[in-house]
Amino acid sequence: MRKSLLLVAAAALALGAGPALAKKQLVIVVKGLDNPFFEAINQGCQKWNSENASSEYECFYTGPASTSDEAGEAQIVQDMLGKADTAAIAISPSNAKLIAQTIKTANPSVPVMTLDADLAAEDAALRKTYLGTDNYLMGFKIGEYIKKGKPNGGTICTIEGNTGADNILRRAQGMRDALTGQKGLAALKGEGGWTEVAGCPVFTNDDGAKGVQAMTDILAANPKLDAFGIMGGWPLFGAPQPYRDLFGPYKEKIASNEFVIGAADTIGDEVAIAGEGLVTALVGQRPFEMGYKAPSVMINLIEGKPVEDPVFTGLDECTKDTVSTCIQK
The missing domain is CATH 3.40.50.2300 (Response regulator)
Structure with missing residues (x-):
């Protein structure tokens, strides 16, 4: 019996039925x-x-x-x-x-x-x-939506992720270029009518809750802020309810472009949030x-x-x- 089993095993190996590589x-x-x-x-x-x-x-x-x-x-x-x-x-x-x-x-x-x-x-x-x-193009499109909403410019805060993330830095550059019509500005100080407020850009390490808290703090310090440029969708898909709670009172201002929010990604609750009128535009990846x-x-x-x-x-x-x-x- 043992010999028969050995022969069967040998035949199986010969036919390629052994352990998968x-x-x-x-x-x-x-x-x-x-x-x-x-x-x-x-x-x-x-x-x-x-x-x-x-x-x-x-x-x-x-x-x-x-x-x-x-x-x-x-x-x-x-x-x-x-x-x-x-x-x-x-x-x-x-x-x-x-x-x-x-x-x-x-x-x-x-x-x-x-x-x-x-x-x-x-x-x-x-x-x-x-x-x-194409991260530069993505940021540029976000900037175009913000500029369309506020063609005369205003005050803005940029929400970014990790300080060393090349994709996020390229998006922020694209947004600034679209807003100003100039290339390569590291910060906005009135160019094209746009000024980045003190404390911005804010780096959130891709943390949604941290992003919402940062925007809460920026709005408290700058009650007349005109826009946010969010270079990753973390606050929207990472902390959707806190985001809704923060911007629910801004719904009419967003609808009239008195306040503009351009954001990256179309992940999780983001598209629903756009449907609710709590963001001006999303530019999503695949x-x-x-x-x-x-x-x-x-x-x-x-x-x-x-x-x-x-x-x-x-x-x-x-x-x-x-x-x-x-x-x-």
């Missing part, structure tokens, strides 16, 4: 697992896995628990680049300079690309391509598409196929009047 990993490292935006990237990654079950590759999604843990993300990147089964890596840098230094130190032999957020221009040679939003496309781009890089740089995923624009049709299906 571990798949090569197409790693996606995001800024933090606590952010619904990045969960949408994960859903795209898992969709790719479900459609490519027979592939030798697997999309593997990871990141630090919190978007505020820049050092944690850098450590994960270092660890992933040291693993034998990592075939390629796509990184959304929370701190562009820190991730660039991590890549330099690791000196990886596998393809590296960026996703959602890029490295600074001077470090772009460290990655093969960038896949995600994170699911980023996660879904990233594995295929990484495989092309592994195989030495030509890949464009950058690869943009498009934008969605939502106002109160367009909420039913503003998101790409």
Whole structure:
């Protein structure tokens, strides 16, 4: 009997029915697992896995628990680049300079690309391509909506995320350029009629509650403030009810453009908030598409196929009047 079982096992191995070989990993490292935006990237990654079950590759999604843990993300990147089964890596840098230094130190032999957020221009040679939003254009469109609402300018506060996040910095630059008609201004001091109030920009580390509290404080200190430019949707999707509580009393002013709010993203409750008239306009990204496309781009890089740089995923624009049709299906 024992001999028969051994023969069956040997025959099964000969037919390729032995233990499945571990798949090569197409790693996606995001800024933090606590952010619904990045969960949408994960859903795209898992969709790719479900459609490519027979592939030798697997999309593997990871990141630090919190978007505020820049050092944690850098450590994960270092660890992933040291693993034998990592075939390629796509990184959304929370701190562009820190991730660039991590890549330099690791000196990886596998393809590296960026996703959602890029490295600074001077470090772009460290990655093969960038896949995600045209962040400057996104900020520029936010600025256009604010300017349309207040064509003569006014006072504004910019809400940003992490101080070293290249994507957020590009959005803020695009917004300032759209508002003023000038390029490269680091702060607005009357150009185009716009002035950034004291204490702004505010950096919130992608924390929704912190963003709402910051806006509460800015409004208390500047009761005649004319606008907010929110470079990530954290206050709206991360703390939707506090956001509603804060801006509910401003609903009529927002409707008449006496007060203007331009914000990034169309995640979670954001589109509903736009429908309620509590934000002037949203300019949204397509994170699911980023996660879904990233594995295929990484495989092309592994195989030495030509890949464009950058690869943009498009934008969605939502106002109160367009909420039913503003998101790409």
